[in-house]
Amino acid sequence: MSGPEPILSIKDLKLHFPVRGRGFGATRWLKAVDGVSFDVFPSETLGIVGESGSGKSTVGRAVLQLLKPTAGRVVWLGENIAGFSRAKMKPYRRQMQIVFQDPLASLNPRMTAGDIIAEPLDTFEPNLSAGDRKKRVQEIMDKVGLLPQMINRYPHEFSGGQNQRIGIARAMILKPKLIVADEPVSSLDVSIRAQIINLLADLQAEMGVALIFISHDLAVVRHVSHRVLVLYLGKVMELAESSVLLSKPRHPYTQALLSAAPVPDPEIERGKKRILLEGDLPSPLNPPSGCVFRTRCPIAQAICAKEVPALEPRGGASDHVVACHFPS
Amino acid sequence: MTPILSVKDMSVRFSTPEGPVSAVSGVSFDVAKGECVGIVGESGSGKSQTFMSVMGLLATNGKATGSAKFKGEELVGMKIDKLNKIRGSKMTMIFQDPMTSLTPHLKISRQLTEVLVLHKGMSERDARAKALQMLERVKIPDAKRRLDEYPHEFSGGMRQRVMIAMALICEPELLIADEPSTALDVTVQAQILELMQELRAQGDMSIVMITHDLGVVAGLCNRVMVMYAGEFCETGHVDQIFHDPQHPYTRGLVGSIPRLDRPGEERLTAIRGQPPNLQHLPKGCTFQERCDFVFDRCIAERPKLTGFAEGRGKACHLKGFDAKHEVIR
Ligand SMILES: Nc1ncnc2c1ncn2[C@@H]1O[C@H](COP(=O)(O)OP(=O)(O)O)[C@@H](O)[C@H]1O
Numbered sequence: 001m002s003g004p005e006p007i008l009s010i011k012d013l014k015l016h017f018p019v020r021g022r023g024f025g026a027t028r029w030l031k032a033v034d035g036v037s038f039d040v041f042p043s044e045t046l047g048i049v050g051e052s053g054s055g056k057s058t059v060g061r062a063v064l065q066l067l068k069p070t071a072g073r074v075v076w077l078g079e080n081i082a083g084f085s086r087a088k089m090k091p092y093r094r095q096m097q098i099v100f101q102d103p104l105a106s107l108n109p110r111m112t113a114g115d116i117i118a119e120p121l122d123t124f125e126p127n128l129s130a131g132d133r134k135k136r137v138q139e140i141m142d143k144v145g146l147l148p149q150m151i152n153r154y155p156h157e158f159s160g161g162q163n164q165r166i167g168i169a170r171a172m173i174l175k176p177k178l179i180v181a182d183e184p185v186s187s188l189d190v191s192i193r194a195q196i197i198n199l200l201a202d203l204q205a206e207m208g209v210a211l212i213f214i215s216h217d218l219a220v221v222r223h224v225s226h227r228v229l230v231l232y233l234g235k236v237m238e239l240a241e242s243s244v245l246l247s248k249p250r251h252p253y254t255q256a257l258l259s260a261a262p263v264p265d266p267e268i269e270r271g272k273k274r275i276l277l278e279g280d281l282p283s284p285l286n287p288p289s290g291c292v293f294r295t296r297c298p299i300a301q302a303i304c305a306k307e308v309p310a311l312e313p314r315g316g317a318s319d320h321v322v323a324c325h326f327p328s
Numbered sequence: 329m330t331p332i333l334s335v336k337d338m339s340v341r342f343s344t345p346e347g348p349v350s351a352v353s354g355v356s357f358d359v360a361k362g363e364c365v366g367i368v369g370e371s372g373s374g375k376s377q378t379f380m381s382v383m384g385l386l387a388t389n390g391k392a393t394g395s396a397k398f399k400g401e402e403l404v405g406m407k408i409d410k411l412n413k414i415r416g417s418k419m420t421m422i423f424q425d426p427m428t429s430l431t432p433h434l435k436i437s438r439q440l441t442e443v444l445v446l447h448k449g450m451s452e453r454d455a456r457a458k459a460l461q462m463l464e465r466v467k468i469p470d471a472k473r474r475l476d477e478y479p480h481e482f483s484g485g486m487r488q489r490v491m492i493a494m495a496l497i498c499e500p501e502l503l504i505a506d507e508p509s510t511a512l513d514v515t516v517q518a519q520i521l522e523l524m525q526e527l528r529a530q531g532d533m534s535i536v537m538i539t540h541d542l543g544v545v546a547g548l549c550n551r552v553m554v555m556y557a558g559e560f561c562e563t564g565h566v567d568q569i570f571h572d573p574q575h576p577y578t579r580g581l582v583g584s585i586p587r588l589d590r591p592g593e594e595r596l597t598a599i600r601g602q603p604p605n606l607q608h609l610p611k612g613c614t615f616q617e618r619c620d621f622v623f624d625r626c627i628a629e630r631p632k633l634t635g636f637a638e639g640r641g642k643a644c645h646l647k648g649f650d651a652k653h654e655v656i657r
Pocket residue numbers: 342343344349350351352369370371372373374375376377378387388389390606
């Protein structure tokens with residue numbers, strides 16, 4: 001199948017951070033992201049799911065060059081932007097935006113909702129008349145479900161869900177091609193979370209923006225995403241179409257994640273045989289050799305400690321890749 | 329049989345610089361011996377404060393009124409020494425953050441044995457043996473060695489287990505667990521839930537599981553009480569709450585969750601708006617501004633939690649919903 005060209009191509013991305021040891025210890029490297037590759041196609045939602053230390057937020061920030069990659073390529077519409085400075089990134093920021101987890105903390109408390117939402121406009125369309133600027137802001141406020149008459153209120157006067165709408169409005173106002181949403185609903189309550197998930201789905205359908213949706217919650221990621229990428233300790237474990245990942249997970253970690261998530265159905269939960277992983281997540285400072293999942297993998301063999309499994313289709317569909325020596 | 333815990337008309341108010349906050353408004357419920365009750369609701373609905381007041385652990389600006397009886401004995405207003413005896417051993421509580429129960433500079437062994445030596449008059453040696461047994465019961469690998477470590481030497485999930493061990497060491501009759509797995513990674517959360525399930529299966533200890541996550545109570549609890557704006561809006565058997573919710577809020581909540589078990593389903597039935605301000609609760613139903621079925625009576629009169637079928641109750645003026653999800657007025 002020769003589909004559309006990806007708008008974003010991440011190739012062997014690495015972000016290693018120096019960590020000073022105690023005392024005389026030499027500097028160690030925290031490999032937050034260690035050889036991650038994926039594509040994002042126009043108008044699709046790519047979900048990235050992972051537990052703490054998996055590197056999911058680091059990947060998200062590296063896409064926008066908010067963090068500089070140690071190695072690898074970030075190809076945006078055919079051009080490698082990895083390592084671009086803030087100034088050099090400016091024209092690209094028009095096309096890619098980010099929404100953060102904590103809505104209140106990511107908004108300037110001294111600016112009104114209107115000014116926050118208009119920020120990208122002020123940067124990229126500085127010659128807009130005051131009237132047009134206000135009109136554009138009110139249009140997008142209406143789209144994200146904020147009453148346009150709230151334009152002069154401050155973030156603390158809004159609820160968490162409303163502040164997240166402000167963040168989304170700011171990200172959407174220039175009609176970017178890509179939005180990175182980093183745990184955009186994780187700090188919200190269940191009923192509000194559903195509002196924001198529906199909003200993102202609606203906006204995407206209407207405006208055709210591509211979305212990288214990052215979360216620790218597999219159910220949420222599965223719900224919003226066309227394809228899902230599973231990260232563990234800085235490496236991709238599996239990448240597949242959302243429904244396929246759910247029905248035919250091939251990586252033992254994906255299988256464990258799926259079985260770990262409690263489902264709101266008493267019959268299913270009572271009858272469920274959980275795949276319980278042993279122990280906690282290893283520290284990214286000291287990842288296991290070979291397959292990074294091997295210390296918790298129920299089916300690990302000797303080879304898993306020696307050889308890093310490549311991310312490949314392994315005999316399955318070409319768009320379903322898995323990094324495991326013994327995929328099911 | 330006397331319930332383990334019987335709460336009647338309990339209210340909690342906090343005084344704040346902005347005026348009084350009604351965190352809990354006149355709740356009544358029982359917890360029977362051996363039962364596992366789930367308390368679900370969104371943040372700020374009053375789940376924690378209901379049980380903090382039962383435990384006598386409210387912040388200093390808070391005041392509880394009403395009655396809470398542990399095996400028939402009134403806890404509200406009880407002398408602190410007596411209360412300490414009950415809440416340290418017969419009724420214990422665990423929290424989202426284990427460090428609220430653990431002392432950072434004391435070895436785990438000391439923290440576990442202290443209560444046995446003090447409350448139960450055990451010898452150091454016996455207490456230590458019991459502590460080891462508890463760490464093994466909550467599945468801490470290499471428990472013997474770990475007994476003499478400090479809390480910071482444990483990972484988040486292991487610390488949570490230590491806190492659970494501490495809560496269980498005096499073999500309480502009631503364990504109140506306030507979001508014990510919420511801050512943990514999914515795969516570690518699964519381990520803690522499995523542990524809770526085992527504890528439940530092992531004995532006749534009663535468990536109250538407080539959580540915002542409906543998935544957590546589904547497999548663990550036999551009864552569920554849904555909280556909204558400081559009141560219980562619906563109570564019932566776990567299967568009924570999930571498969572036949574009768575309060576509009578419960579229905580909205582169940583429909584708001586993205587499901588791994590229902591791949592085809594696309595749109596979530598979000599509840600519009602947001603919870604009311606606890607400083608200015610409306611006269612009528614606290615859910616009225618978000619409810620699709622609101623009518624005159626809802627605005628005039630606050631519905632009370634009323635039984636409508638065996639073991640079930642709801643606080644809503646509607647008759648209910650039929651099997652086709654049509655509203656019955
Ligand atoms: N010390 C306090 N002072 C003022 N308000 C408080 C205090 N503690 C709790 N509250 C308020 O009580 C309400 C209920 O809180 P809580 O029981 O913690 O809810 P939940 O556990 O359901 O999230 C919230 O609005 C909370 O802000």
